[in-house]
Amino acid sequence: MSTPDNRETGGRRPQRADARTNRERILNVAEEVFGKGGRSASTEEVARLAGVGIATVFRHFPTKAALLEAVLVQRFDRLRAQAETLFHATDPGTAFFDFFSHLVADAAGKIAISEALLEAGGENGGDAARASDGLRRAVGALLQRAQRAGAVRDDAELPEVYALLVCTSRAAAHARLEEEVRQRMLAIVFDGLAPLGTRERG
Amino acid sequence: MSTPDNRETGGRRPQRADARTNRERILNVAEEVFGKGGRSASTEEVARLAGVGIATVFRHFPTKAALLEAVLVQRFDRLRAQAETLFHATDPGTAFFDFFSHLVADAAGKIAISEALLEAGGENGGDAARASDGLRRAVGALLQRAQRAGAVRDDAELPEVYALLVCTSRAAAHARLEEEVRQRMLAIVFDGLAPLGTRERG
């Protein structure tokens, strides 16, 4: 999955330029298409919007599932990278809550992704599950650091925090949840995560 | 939708007994099948588990969408009834939080239902949307009453509370979320919903 095409080419020619750019474009379009429309969006739609034939999509990604997985891996890895950057860059509390807000905010309109977050890490042992695990671990690190700094209550453990992260993202993925409402929803959750006795705001 | 078959029969014969029991069984089986498996579960599966032919399913419910809608209406109405019962039966705070817990608890394994909760009330103007609205209103009543009694913070409004209700249900619908985790997740949310300064527990 991580080397979609070059399994056979082994070490021969690198890969033609048009092939590489096509793969890139397909991947990006697929993220969009699966975002709205969910996993049931059709591969043909992806091909059409990417401006390539259907066969080209299947040449780069052997199955629809593989394409979806590639999208998820890309997304999860990107989020994990952000989490890791925040880990080093900001103060513990800000890092944790900022990442939480950020993830929820840009889940808006990304149905398939938040859906996959819900499900991944469970059944299949594919690359997406691994990437999802990486993200989960990165969140765990942010959480622990925030707890040690006294910004998050000590008795909150990763599973429930992650569940909240994931499910608020899922809620935000639907268009009908307005910006304001999303923020108030997060405010409630954040208050629930605050250390005992420290209420942030009303 | 509410009178699936008797549109034509008008006022003639009531409906044969076997037809009624079959309809009942189909509806119950459909709730189970769509519960696990989601909306993409097949109608044939429903027919098979109900022990009837595929045609019988379509005779009672003209389309798959209609069947799904009937399932949702039944479920939403049941939940609304529970909410209304609690409204009169218990003290405001208990009623609100109990209903919240209860709804989340029995969302376990009911993917399609919690999914529909997320989506319903938005686009379509069908019976399911109406039933979903009824439920939402009932929750609103519970919330207001709890707020007046000082059991829930005043600045929380229905949209975000409902979003939290719905999204925690969705999280609970997945099998991999253990009982314990679900309860700790709810504890966090409930703490976030508590009036300023009143932290329930750790």
Place this chain on the structure above:
DNA sequence: CGCTATCCGAAGTCACGACTCCGTATACTC
């Protein structure tokens, strides 16, 4: 500039699932 491995798109095949037709069975009426 020509050659060829690589890559492409259009037109397929195939499976699956929603929905229909029709001959048969059975609940209810008298």
Place this chain on the structure above:
DNA sequence: GAGTATACGGAGTCGTGACTTCGGATAGCG
């Protein structure tokens, strides 16, 4: 208990969407 409207089930049709095939382009090397 016979007759009939009502309901049933299995064997279809039909559309959709994942995936394949193959003749035609094109990048990149010489």
